[in-house]
Amino acid sequence: xxxxxxxxxxxxxxxxxxxxxxxxxxxxxxxxxxxxxxxxxxxxxxxxxxxxxxxxxxxxxxxxxxxxxxxxxxxxxxxxxxxxxxxxxxxxxxxxxxxxxxxxxxxxxxxxxxxxxxxxx
Amino acid sequence: xxxxxxxxxxxxxxxxxxxxxxxxxxxxxxxxxxxxxxxxxxxxxxxxxxxxxxxxxxxxxxxxxxxxxxxxxxxxxxxxxxxxxxxxxxxxxxxxxxxxxxxxxxxxxxxxxxxxxxxxxxxxxxxxxxxxxxxxxxxxxxxxxxxxxxxxxxxxxxxxxxxxxxxxxxxxxxxxxxxxxxxxxxxxxxxxxxxxxxxxxxxxxxxxxxxxxxxxxxxxxxxxxxxxxxxxxxxxxxxxxxxxxxxxxxxxxxxxxxxxxxxxxxxxxxxxxxxxx
Numbered sequence: 319x320x321x322x323x324x325x326x327x328x329x330x331x332x333x334x335x336x337x338x339x340x341x342x343x344x345x346x347x348x349x350x351x352x353x354x355x356x357x358x359x360x361x362x363x364x365x366x367x368x369x370x371x372x373x374x375x376x377x378x379x380x381x382x383x384x385x386x387x388x389x390x391x392x393x394x395x396x397x398x399x400x401x402x403x404x405x406x407x408x409x410x411x412x413x414x415x416x417x418x419x420x421x422x423x424x425x426x427x428x429x430x431x432x433x434x435x436x437x438x439x
Numbered sequence: 440x441x442x443x444x445x446x447x448x449x450x451x452x453x454x455x456x457x458x459x460x461x462x463x464x465x466x467x468x469x470x471x472x473x474x475x476x477x478x479x480x481x482x483x484x485x486x487x488x489x490x491x492x493x494x495x496x497x498x499x500x501x502x503x504x505x506x507x508x509x510x511x512x513x514x515x516x517x518x519x520x521x522x523x524x525x526x527x528x529x530x531x532x533x534x535x536x537x538x539x540x541x542x543x544x545x546x547x548x549x550x551x552x553x554x555x556x557x558x559x560x561x562x563x564x565x566x567x568x569x570x571x572x573x574x575x576x577x578x579x580x581x582x583x584x585x586x587x588x589x590x591x592x593x594x595x596x597x598x599x600x601x602x603x604x605x606x607x608x609x610x611x612x613x614x615x616x617x618x619x620x621x622x623x624x625x626x627x628x629x630x631x632x633x634x635x636x637x638x639x640x641x642x643x644x645x646x647x648x649x650x651x652x653x654x655x656x657x658x659x660x661x662x663x664x665x666x667x668x669x670x671x672x673x674x675x676x677x678x679x680x681x682x683x684x685x686x687x688x689x690x691x692x693x694x695x696x697x698x699x700x701x702x703x704x705x706x707x708x709x710x711x712x713x714x715x716x
Contacts, residue, residue, distance in 0.1 A: 380643045382640045382642055
């Protein structure tokens with residue numbers, strides 16, 4: 319219950335960009351979406367996030383990228399977070415971070431789920 | 440004009456890493472050394488030949504214990520035997536090399552100006568076989584790795600001193616350099632992303648070794664391979680790791696890459712064969 323409320327409170331940008339057609343049906347299933355996101359994130363053939371990022375609960379994480387924490391505060395705009403995961407080279411042309419969306423490492427659905435999970439960190 | 444464009448495209452690939460945009464190989468190698476000196480002020484230059492063990496003290500201890508009974512010793516012994524066994528025509532490998540092939544692995548990779556291409560030690564070994572009526576050996580492991588191990592062992596202690604003798608050699612060097620800094624594969628990473636920008640950092644539980652010294656110690660016994668392998672076998676693994684297509688061992692791409700990478704290690708000491716996790 320708490321999660322959907324705070325997402326609306328902090329991500330007006332996302333609402334504007336993604337539109338209510340996307341957000342409205344998803345809200346009810348938010349908790350499971352974040353869980354799906356965690357599974358995708360920790361699948362070595364998919365997100366494999368902990369190869370580079372530490373986060374609470376990560377097992378044998380790498381330290382190539384910054385620690386994932388306070389993510390809601392760092393990304394009040396959900397669309398910006400999604401864009402970062404979709405193609406991090408847009409923001410930093412020399413980044414080592416793979417363009418998960420642009421290179422189809424994750425599907426759109428998987429990417430949405432990972433975004434929800436990251437916002438729980 | 441073409442040269443200028445090449446310089447610019449290299450500059451783009453290089454991004455924020457150490458190598459200056461418009462410079463010759465000597466300046467590149469110097470910038471490379473300076474970059475790592477700044478990144479790891481406590482690591483003596485000569486220690487870079489020890490790869491990841493120069494930057495990871497915990498792993499180094501295990502490795503030193505392994506080096507007491509080196510897993511590549513069998514390959515050196517087998518290589519020595521193979522090297523000394525005459526071909527069916529009575530000739531030996533030694534006949535194809537200076538000083539009968541002893542202590543001369545440091546002459547490779549070399550740019551052969553007459554042929555206009557990079558000649559690696561593997562290439563020289565197989566060309567020696569073919570010239571003497573024998574079949575070439577498979578490129579990446581097995582007998583050729585044993586012969587390389589023996590030749591590297593007799594070359595230990597010499598300094599790496601790769602030369603870029605002319606414009607064609609420079610073009611091969613630049614191709615190798617471009618390969619090194621180019622993003623590749625679905626994961627979109629260059630060699631430099633891991634071994635320059637993130638040297639010393641951990642990728643999951645693997646510490647990334649610095650590119651400086653990467654060419655000094657081949658062939659290598661890798662525990663995860665369970666046998667000896669060549670530098671090009673390692674290149675293939677690192678390409679596949681980012682979900683890129685691996686190139687053929689001893690094709691032009693990897694020979695140019697080896698030429699660039701070995702040049703970057705000029706001034707370090709040859710210490711092959713090696714042992715790695």
